[in-house]
Amino acid sequence: MTDADDEFVPEKPDRLWSLTFPPLVWAVHFLASYLTAAIWCAKAGPQAGDADPVRVAIAAYTVVALTLIAVFGWIAFRKHRTGEATLPHDFDSRADQHRFLGFATTLLAILSFVATVFTALVVVFVGSCH
Amino acid sequence: MNSFPTQSALDPAGQGAESIAQLFYWMSGGAALIWCLVIGLAVYAIRRPQAHHYRLTRLLVIGGGAVVPTVVLTCLLSYGLSMMPELQRPAPEGSLTVHVHGVRWWWRVEYLGPSGQPIATANEIRLPVDQPIEFKLFSEDVIHSFWIPSLGGKVDMIPGRTTRLKLHPTRVGQFRGVCAEYCGGAHAQMNFDVVVSDAATFERWLADQSAPASEPETDLAVAGKAVFSQRGCGACHAIRGTAADGLVGPDLTHLGSRLRLGASLLDNTRQNLRRWITQTHQVKPKVEMPAFEALPEDELTALVAYLEQLK
Ligand SMILES: [Cu+2]
Numbered sequence: 001m002t003d004a005d006d007e008f009v010p011e012k013p014d015r016l017w018s019l020t021f022p023p024l025v026w027a028v029h030f031l032a033s034y035l036t037a038a039i040w041c042a043k044a045g046p047q048a049g050d051a052d053p054v055r056v057a058i059a060a061y062t063v064v065a066l067t068l069i070a071v072f073g074w075i076a077f078r079k080h081r082t083g084e085a086t087l088p089h090d091f092d093s094r095a096d097q098h099r100f101l102g103f104a105t106t107l108l109a110i111l112s113f114v115a116t117v118f119t120a121l122v123v124v125f126v127g128s129c130h
Numbered sequence: 131m132n133s134f135p136t137q138s139a140l141d142p143a144g145q146g147a148e149s150i151a152q153l154f155y156w157m158s159g160g161a162a163l164i165w166c167l168v169i170g171l172a173v174y175a176i177r178r179p180q181a182h183h184y185r186l187t188r189l190l191v192i193g194g195g196a197v198v199p200t201v202v203l204t205c206l207l208s209y210g211l212s213m214m215p216e217l218q219r220p221a222p223e224g225s226l227t228v229h230v231h232g233v234r235w236w237w238r239v240e241y242l243g244p245s246g247q248p249i250a251t252a253n254e255i256r257l258p259v260d261q262p263i264e265f266k267l268f269s270e271d272v273i274h275s276f277w278i279p280s281l282g283g284k285v286d287m288i289p290g291r292t293t294r295l296k297l298h299p300t301r302v303g304q305f306r307g308v309c310a311e312y313c314g315g316a317h318a319q320m321n322f323d324v325v326v327s328d329a330a331t332f333e334r335w336l337a338d339q340s341a342p343a344s345e346p347e348t349d350l351a352v353a354g355k356a357v358f359s360q361r362g363c364g365a366c367h368a369i370r371g372t373a374a375d376g377l378v379g380p381d382l383t384h385l386g387s388r389l390r391l392g393a394s395l396l397d398n399t400r401q402n403l404r405r406w407i408t409q410t411h412q413v414k415p416k417v418e419m420p421a422f423e424a425l426p427e428d429e430l431t432a433l434v435a436y437l438e439q440l441k
Contacts, residue, residue: 118204128215
């Protein structure tokens with residue numbers, strides 16, 4: 001808002017990059033889950049019936065992915081809350097850019113979290129290669 | 131044969147179709163409810179004279195716009211996924227297995243006999259009621275999709291791969307199956323008949339189908355058999371028990387017992403059989419069988435008499 005506001009902003013300029021981290025985690029989780037299932041089922045075949053190793057692997061990916069998304073989300077949320085400013089963070093200042101980036105990343109983190117849970121939900125219900 | 135077989139996923143006659151219909155009703159009911167709510171709110175927003183309460187509108191936008199859809203989608207996804215294992219589970223070992231090949235624009239059907247010998251037929255699938263049946267699906271050219279809406283879901287037939295489907299009919303009756311993936315010119319006429327009967331009737335039918343073709347008895351039919359071989363029909367069609375062993379077109383060994391002709395296009399009557407042979411391309415444009423327009427009347431009559439008695 002004001003120039004004095006800039007004291008809340010860290011030295012390093014913000015990177016637009018960080019916006020993509022939560023969706024990137026979702027994408028990697030999605031790919032890893034599907035690749036694991038496809039490869040395991042192609043090798044072991046549907047004869048094997050139960051796909052428990054796949055379920056365990058995807059459970060592990062999911063824990064890692066959700067943790068990462070939560071961490072990115074938390075960092076972003078703190079950026080959004082720097083200083084006293086309220087939404088929509090649309091002033092042409094370093095501080096508001098910082099907050100805006102944080103807010104947008106927070107929303108994307110929530111979306112990525114839900115999407116990752118949806119991906120994992122498949123193996124909660126489907127436990128075989130059929 | 132003028133009964134209209136059903137072809138509606140909302141008139142289920144099999145376990146798969148029952149779950150799918152249930153899912154459809156839940157989704158339609160839910161959609162109707164949400165639609166009423168949204169339209170109701172829109173009307174309220176327009177009609178209300180005073181300013182809207184700020185906190186309440188925010189709550190509504192975040193709650194109704196983000197939280198509620200997420201919850202609804204999660205419920206629907208879970209409900210749909212919970213149906214998958216049963217729908218995808220193969221029929222138990224030893225169940226009746228039927229092989230179906232999609233061919234432009236008809237269906238090659240193969241049952242396995244008691245001693246494992248294949249029993250070929252086409253464009254008609256008969257099934258016993260109240261037991262799971264395993265289908266192995268193939269394609270001989272492009273992608274087709276095998277679908278009997280009244281019995282269950284659809285599964286693609288992919289060249290070079292074997293796909294599978296389990297169906298479990300729960301009601302005796304006649305149903306229609308379709309190709310559900312555009313596959314070229316006569317795609318819309320690529321259908322088949324499904325007859326679900328009690329187990330004893332089915333077994334009798336299968337035993338009949340496994341036998342070679344009956345020898346023609348009348349003079350006319352004997353003459354027809356000669357026409358069939360002289361005109362080269364046997365290059366494309368097989369009639370087991372005769373020299374005809376073509377694989378390009380449908381097996382005709384028991385053509386006379388089928389309900390319809392040309393992949394469920396025409397009722398199987400004498401008149402339609404004549405039309406099929408002489409006006410093939412008017413009846414089913416693009417079809418991969420040459421029309422025998424110039425066949426002399428006496429040959430045609432004999433040929434049809436022969437085909438009719440292949441019960
Ligand atoms: Cu088709």
